[in-house]
Amino acid sequence: MSRVCWQCGSRTDDERRVRCDCGEPLWLDTDPESVPDSWPDRVESMWDVLPLLGVDRPEPSAGLPTAAGGTPLLRGETLDAEGVTVHVKHE
Structure with missing residues (x-):
C-alpha cells in the first residue's frame, strides 16, 4: 500500500x-475498491476494520503484536442525545 504526504504530495511504498x-x-493511500461496502453492526476490535489499516494481520506465532486490538471500542452515549455517534478506544 502506498503512502502519500498530505503536504507536498510525494509518494513512497516503503512500509517503514x-x-x-x-x-x-x-x-x-487506501484503494477505495478495497474498502467493503458495509461493515459489521458491531466493531469489537481493530481487526474488524482490517481493510482500512494498511497492514496484514500478524500470525498468532508473532507474539505481542497479536495482542494489539484487544482493548474495547466503547460507544460514547452522552452525545447520542445531540445526534452524534462517537466511539472511544479504551486503552
Missing part, C-alpha cells in the same frame, strides 16, 4: 517510513 522528507506525516 512514517514521515516524508519534508518532515510531514505520511498517510496511507
Whole structure:
C-alpha cells in the first residue's frame, strides 16, 4: 500500500517510513475498491476494520503484536442525545 504526504504530495511504498522528507506525516493511500461496502453492526476490535489499516494481520506465532486490538471500542452515549455517534478506544 502506498503512502502519500498530505503536504507536498510525494509518494513512497516503503512500509517503514512514517514521515516524508519534508518532515510531514505520511498517510496511507487506501484503494477505495478495497474498502467493503458495509461493515459489521458491531466493531469489537481493530481487526474488524482490517481493510482500512494498511497492514496484514500478524500470525498468532508473532507474539505481542497479536495482542494489539484487544482493548474495547466503547460507544460514547452522552452525545447520542445531540445526534452524534462517537466511539472511544479504551486503552
